[in-house]
Amino acid sequence: MFKAFKEKFDKLVSSIKLKTLSRDxxxxxxxxxxLFLVENDVAFEVAEKIFDGFLESIEEHKINRFKDVEGELKELFKNYIHRILKSLEPDSLEDRIRRLESRPYKIMFIGVNGVGKTTSLAKVGYRLKKSGLLPLLVCSDTFRAGAIEQLKTHAERLSLPFFSTTYGHDPAAVAYDAISYAESRKYDVVLIDTAGRQYSNVNLMNELSKVARINNPNEIVLVLDSLTGYDAYTQAKEFHDHVGFDYLIFTKVDADVKGGAILTVTYEFRKPIQYLGVGQRYEDLKPFNSDEMIKLMFGG
Ligand SMILES: Nc1nc2c(ncn2[C@@H]2O[C@H](COP(=O)(O)OP(=O)(O)OP(=O)(O)O)[C@@H](O)[C@H]2O)c(=O)[nH]1
Ligand SMILES: [Mg+2]
Incomplete structure (x- = not known):
């Protein structure tokens, strides 16, 4: 992953001839x-902002004739992106859960169809269980055929408790009942899966904000497919405006992604990335690490 990003960045830098390393x-x-950013799937308007931010971050200085200008420019840009990603590195989810005295800690997963919400939720369940916490997997997707069975299968495989009702039920009510159920059984966490929806569907977006309003989750996680490029930005904008979100999960980072979706959304919304999905197995969920990400993007 990020192979194209690194190659194009090297090419860009070697095409730049500077006398001084100045904003002008x-x-x-x-x-x-x-163009380099846009070619790597960064949304155009955000690419402009990133460039402006980068210029602002530069302290003007003359370049010594014998100095490696290319190398210096590379370092400056890399460090600029690194600082942003670093500032968005979250604390661990397990710590946040343990810090909260009341139980259960409520997490809601949202996103468009097929991005990997259910899979990511199951992976989070697996991680929490491994760290000694007991999560309840809740299917508030009462819409898509097979959604209940899909999450139930995950719960069985993971030996985790599961809650659902029947198709057609109000998803906000399902989540509400699940929370009471978890409270009475002293479960640590409630992981609420929701139906995928297109952000253009106003009714479904309103339904989702109702689930959030009524159940007041401790956090809302927006799941985005890192392969979707520009559309991930549009999705984040719409979910941000209609529902709001606190953390991000980018899935399918195991494919050859350009990285632009990740850069665009984090730059624009300044929300931390909790995890990256790197495959289809339960173990394939990595806590986000800015140092690793920068290494992949820029090498070195
Ligand atoms: N390679 C890869 N595949 C993934 C990853 N995360 C999810 N998938 C796959 O993406 C597909 C869709 O995943 P789901 O979890 O069902 O997606 P969803 O968002 O719940 O879908 P809906 O409920 O229909 O909206 C499945 O085939 C998953 O195995 C990932 O990180 N890497
Ligand atoms: Mg699903």
């Missing part, structure tokens, strides 16, 4: 910089 000089290469 770099401004001349705005189009090239923005």
């Amino acid at each position: 000089e770099l401004e001349k290469y705005r189009d090239e910089f923005v």
Whole structure:
């Protein structure tokens, strides 16, 4: 992953000829910089913002004739992106859960169809169980055929408790009942799966905000498919405006992703990435680490 990003970045930097490392000089290469980002799936308007932010971060200085200008420019841009990603590194979910005295800790998973909500929820359940916490898997997707059976199968495989009702039920009510059920059994966490929806469907977006309003989750996790590029940005914008979210999970990072979706959404919304989905097995969920991500993007 991020192979194209790294290659294109190296190419971009070697095409830049600077006399001084200054904002004015770099401004001349705005189009090239923005194009490099856009080619890597960064949304155009965010690519412009990233470039502006980068320029602002630069302290002007003359370049010594014998200095490695390319190397210095590379370092500056890499460090700029690194600082942003680092500032968005969250604490561990397990710590947040343990810090909360009341039980259960409520997490709601949202996102468009097929991004990997249910799979990610099951992976989170697996992680929590391994750390000694007991999560209840809740299917508030009473809409898509097979959704209840799908999550139930995960619960059985993971030997975790499961809660659902029947298709057609109000998802907000299902989540509400599940929370009471978890309270009475002293479960640590409630993981609420919701039906995938297109952000253009206003009724379904309203339904989702109702689930959140009534059940007041401790956190809402937006799941995005890192392969979707620009659309991930649109999705984040719509879910942000209609429902809101606290953390991000990017799935399918095991495929050859360009990285732009991740960069765009985190830059624009400044929400922490909790995990990256890196495959189809339960173990394939990695806590986000900015150092690793920067290494993949820029090498070194
Ligand atoms: N390679 C890979 N596949 C993934 C990852 N996460 C999810 N998938 C796959 O993506 C497909 C869709 O996953 P689901 O979890 O059912 O997606 P969903 O968002 O719940 O879908 P709906 O409930 O229909 O909206 C499945 O085939 C998953 O195995 C990942 O990190 N890597
Ligand atoms: Mg699902």
